[in-house]
Amino acid sequence: MDGFLLTYDGFDPRTEGLREALTSTGNGYLCTRGAAEWEDADGVHYPGTYAHGGYNRETTMMGGLPVLNEDLVNLPNWLVLQVRVEGEDAIRFDDVELLGYRHEYDIRHATVLRRLRFRDHAGRETTLTSRRFVSMADAHHAGIEWTLVPENWSGHVEVISALDSRVTNSGVPRYRQLEGRHLNPVSPRTFGPEVIALKAETRQSNIYISQATRTRVFQGGEQLPATRTLYQMEDYIQQVLAFDVRQGEATRVEKMVAFYTSRDPAVSDTLVRAARSAARHSDFAGASERHGAAWEELWRTCDVGASGNEQVQLLLRLHIAHLLQVCSPHTADLDAGMPARGLNGEAYRGHVFWDEIYAFPFFNVRLPEVTRGLLMYRYRRIGEARAAAREAGFRGAMFPWQSGSEGVEETQRVHLNPLSGRWEPDLSRNQRHVNAAIFFNIWNYFQATSDYAFLESYGAEMMLDIARFWASIAHFNSARERYEIHGVMGPDEFHEKYPGAQQGGLRNNAYTNVMVAWLCDIAAKLPSLLSASSAEGLRARLGIGDDELALWQDMSRRMFVPFDSGGIISQFEGWDELEELDWDAYRAKYENIQRLDRILRAEGDDPDRYKIAKQADTVMLFFLFSDEELREIFERLGYDYGSDTAARNIAYYDQRTSHGSTLSFVTHAGVLAALDPESSWERFLVALRSDVDDIQGGTTQEGIHMGVMAGTLEVVQRYYAGTQIRDGVLYFTPRLPSGLDGLSFPLQFRETPLLVTLGGGQLTVAVHPDGASHPIRAGIPGDVRELCPGDRAVFGLA
Structure with missing residues (x-):
């Protein structure tokens, strides 16, 4: 082949x-x-x-x-x-x-x-x-x-x-x-x-x-x-x-x-x-x-070599090619976002969602100018985001769930259920977590590139206004002595509201609240990362006083996270009161139950009644953050985070997730890499083949899925090669699955081009001799080295 x-x-x-x-x-x-x-x-x-x-x-x-x-x-x-x-x-x-x-x-x-x-x-x-x-x-x-x-x-x-x-x-x-x-x-x-x-x-x-x-x-x-x-x-x-x-x-x-x-x-x-x-x-x-x-x-710059499986190699390259067809160096000069379905069809109407959170890690360390250009698409629409926040009674910038030409909310008010043939209300505009994703994307672009010019001119302004939005949508519950967020949806999408409720939105979606706790901690410290003149000018322009920075710091320590009686993180407050679904009965009745929401509504039932998820929601936390980062966040919030917290939560939600979005296979493949390598590999292969096999029965012909194509590359980069940037260090914690013999790929870390090779029980990091003049720090936990242009470091792996 x-x-x-x-x-x-x-x-x-x-x-x-x-x-x-x-x-x-x-x-x-x-x-x-x-x-x-x-x-x-x-x-x-x-x-x-x-x-x-x-x-x-x-x-x-x-x-x-x-x-x-x-x-x-x-x-x-x-x-x-x-x-x-x-x-x-x-x-x-x-x-x-x-x-x-x-x-x-x-x-x-x-x-x-x-x-x-x-x-x-x-x-x-x-x-x-x-x-x-x-x-x-x-x-x-x-x-x-x-x-x-x-x-x-x-x-x-x-x-x-x-x-x-x-x-x-x-x-x-x-x-x-x-x-x-x-x-x-x-x-x-x-x-x-x-x-x-x-x-x-x-x-x-x-x-x-x-x-x-x-x-x-x-x-x-x-x-x-x-x-x-x-x-x-x-x-x-x-x-x-x-x-x-x-x-x-x-x-x-x-x-x-x-x-x-x-x-x-x-x-x-x-x-x-x-x-x-x-x-x-x-x-x-x-x-x-x-x-x-x-x-x-x-x-x-962009190839990912995967030895040991020709089909995996072919499909990884197919995914890279599609990413570059939609977002190439040409895109960096345009006023363009990343449509969730690429430029290959008309599904999702060509709108820009949060799927870029899966794609930016690939570009950050290969073509950072592409990420920068796509982030500028958001910055140019910050005026509309501020207007949307004001009109909803909030402060700061509230970016839309679906964005198009102007940055106004493009989400439909109704959508067609193809199983029932009925037009149904669409409440997905309440997925305000897109704002946390934009903050996350800016921060991680900066971590990979150290692009202070972008941060000072554009990025910090977006981040601070997003933090201001979350502070205004949250409220303090004095009985709990915690901050809460009501009226939003998580990534799950099966749950738009409580059973029988007329109003959309849920209370205290765990994914949203933890993301807000994380970003508020960074936002409170952000002015100190800027030059004195930039920080002073930005704070004056946005009217940010010490009291607002203190509020964000307080939110980073006192956001409410719901747990059930067994210590499982509840997807949202009230989750534990929902009914369990008879999964076996629905699997026996329907050939494909990925879109359980449509099935249940066609039957006259309501997905809001059940403990079911379309895709990773709470589990997204374990995908975006390392165990060390999550432990730090939860301990700062005053919640226990044990050695088995990730495993227990991932297993619990895995049993209750229909994987109605191909992104869910990507997420579970990533989080299972260290916990259950064989199951991780199975999910990865499903995600890898999801578009080429059109596993959702006709959706790929309406436009390829940019998120899942990029997500498979992120699983390889972040989880199988173990690539992560933290505190200015490029870390590798490889978990090579049994289905692969080795990996090899170029990276660019803070203007320094590298070649990473993994296989045979060792990791090699070679710095290009023509790289940036400044040294970088890279390695595995417990063995971090300073590398200069032309250096080649070999790390033995247990």
């Missing part, structure tokens, strides 16, 4: 949507699904293209009520490339007999390939090879190359090359009752004999999108002077290139495309800019070579 090649033999219409998502090609600016160029959106195929920040808001009237939603827009289809033989209809899968078919994805260079032999109804046999990429070397370029070989015929051929803005957002079945039209036509144009271009505008957000393409035909290495015919409408333009082919001889078609939007810098007219860029485009071979070189540079 090639460690960089994903292959599919034979065409299967039932899985084509999944294959399209998994073989997407992108560069951190835009991404296009791996659909065949000659197919339209028809229920089997869905040729979607998406760009960071390309949002539009539309209203749907449902039962006389307006329902407003913002979507990441499916942009005009630039793929259209079709062939007609002897004036007949354009070739499509349904119209020919496939004699051979192979769909490949070159993971190393994010290139999609198709090789097909087909026989048409006249008995003509043809081989068509298609290669396509979205350039990592130039964010605005892409290319398609076709190689046509007529095997038993010669004759006249026409190739249709088009740009089509007659597209809608219709890739997610449960959203199809909602308005999916997002584009208005502006104009098609031609620029000389070879370049056609098309301009569209989003209907509400008024973003201009322009595409231009130059299509050429080559035979025997020479450009063929094909006859060109133009046809255009206000939202579609095509050029038909006519030429003759001879039996057994290859003809190449190159379609080179340029993309620009009005969000791009240094652009006046997007249409003219795209056309000029397309005309200047090099040939396919040259563009492909530069694209490949850019990817090779990324792999030198």
Whole structure:
């Protein structure tokens, strides 16, 4: 098995949507699904293209009520490339007999390939090879190359090359009752004999999108002077290139495309800019070579070598490739967040959630500029977060659970239950823990990079305003002499409210309260980490007095954490009063019970009644923090934290979790690495295969899961290699599972590039000779060494 090649033999219409998502090609600016160029959106195929920040808001009237939603827009289809033989209809899968078919994805260079032999109804046999990429070397370029070989015929051929803005957002079945039209036509144009271009505008957000393409035909290495015919409408333009082919001889078609939007810098007219860029485009071979070189540079920084299991190696690299297609160095210069479903489909409407908490650890130590850029997406929306807090009666900054273009709350008020067919209230906007996640992400970026410039200019301001929000949403219970937080949801999502309650939200979600205790401790000390002038200016600008710092310090010592009578951390106050579910009965009744909430509601029941969890909630604490860190937090709060606290809580919740989110397998794989290595490895393999096998039954074709793809890499990095940064030291506590012989990966710690190798009972940390001039401290517990550029340290492992 090639460690960089994903292959599919034979065409299967039932899985084509999944294959399209998994073989997407992108560069951190835009991404296009791996659909065949000659197919339209028809229920089997869905040729979607998406760009960071390309949002539009539309209203749907449902039962006389307006329902407003913002979507990441499916942009005009630039793929259209079709062939007609002897004036007949354009070739499509349904119209020919496939004699051979192979769909490949070159993971190393994010290139999609198709090789097909087909026989048409006249008995003509043809081989068509298609290669396509979205350039990592130039964010605005892409290319398609076709190689046509007529095997038993010669004759006249026409190739249709088009740009089509007659597209809608219709890739997610449960959203199809909602308005999916997002584009208005502006104009098609031609620029000389070879370049056609098309301009569209989003209907509400008024973003201009322009595409231009130059299509050429080559035979025997020479450009063929094909006859060109133009046809255009206000939202579609095509050029038909006519030429003759001879039996057994290859003809190449190159379609080179340029993309620009009005969000791009240094652009006046997007249409003219795209056309000029397309005309200047090099040939396919040259563009492909530069694209490949850019990817090779990324792999030198981002590869994770895993020996002992070829399939694990392949899927880890597939996940890395997808992360880099959505968030690359190109992204760092954009105003972009990380959509939870990438740029590969329309699920979650392209919104930004908390899934970045799983992805940032990968970028922090490889491409920290990407994390910095994604954190700036949050900073640019701090004004909306402050407004949201004020409108809700709080202080500070309250970031939304779902974020889009402006940083306002984009969570739907209703969602469709596909099992019952009913629209149900959606209370998930109460997942205020996203604010703790943003604080966590900023702090850990700083720990990995020591980027004081970012902290002083942007990060500290967000962190202090988030702490201020938590202090205002919390209240002091004098009877308990503890701070409490009411009216929120934890990560679980099955529990939106108490059984029978009209109002949403829960009291004292343990995960939320512990996170707040942790972040308040850091926030109280944060001004002391800044330069005197920065700290003084920031405190003056935000109006932070000593009393507020003292309040945060007090909250870090007196947050309330609920426990049940057996000493288990209660997921939220009142958890122990809920009913136990008959898990065996539901497993016997339903093939898949991951989405128990939908099953129970379809039965007329209520998931709020039961001790069940969709995904890791309380267990998230043991994933994000080490045992030492949690012991420190709980002891500061005055609660016992024993040697078996983690094991007991993880086992308790594992029995009551349906793993309705693939993130849950990631979390449990991580926390079980030290407690139950075999079970950890089993969960890891489920998470690793969750998208490629589409274990949630059709969701991956709606967009890959960025969190789980990044999360598998975090399990390898944080738990199997044991990588952790604490108090300025890069620690390793390896727990290599039996399924792997060794690991090897590059890291960058505080501007110092390293190569980490694990296997054969030892850990090797090699510092690149051209690293930063300052030394770093790294090692295993009990053996921390100071390493300078060129140093190589070997640690023996028990």
